[in-house]
């Protein structure tokens with residue numbers, strides 16, 4: 001399927017779910033992606049990842065060890081995000097569907113950068129809108145600081161221009177594909193074509 005068709009399908013899906021506004025769509029369509037790309041060593045190995053302790057959307061304490069049986073696809077965002085996170089999670093959901101049965105060989109993880117508002121309960125409702133395999137992760141402010149720092153995710157509270165007295169989060173928008181042992185494999189941004197993402201993940205899983 002052509003990129004434009006996929007993007008259209010994603011946007012229609014997001015609209016149907018009431019997730020993004022029309023103005024957000026035009027911003028997304030014409031956005032070139034402001035994600036902070038991680039620094040890489042000359043070997044190509046990126047300096048991202050590390051151990052973490054967090055709480056999953058079922059309220060259970062989890063660590064990097066909990067997910068050491070499979071590859072992991074991480075995305076960092078927050079449930080109040082009006083545009084980029086819903087689009088990114090749609091891309092992730094389409095890529096997981098493109099993987100077919102292989103998608104059971106990967107843990108898709110959505111880590112909040114807004115632990116003060118994203119409780120396990122709100123994450124549970126949110127991730128279910130995108131994909132049944134998607135796992136929501138939150139934690140204390142310090143736990144989230146530690147994991148975002150390990151994954152070199154930029155996240156900062158700012159005044160919400162759409163709502164006086166409320167805050168929103170500026171954050172980088174990157175998917176990280178990590179190996180079962182927690183080492184970095186690859187990354188993608190929210191302008192990635194989900195079919196291309198699925199192809200690259202398939203190649204990694206079949207190695």
Ligand code: NI
Nearest residue numbers: 077081084085
């Ligand atoms: Ni976002």
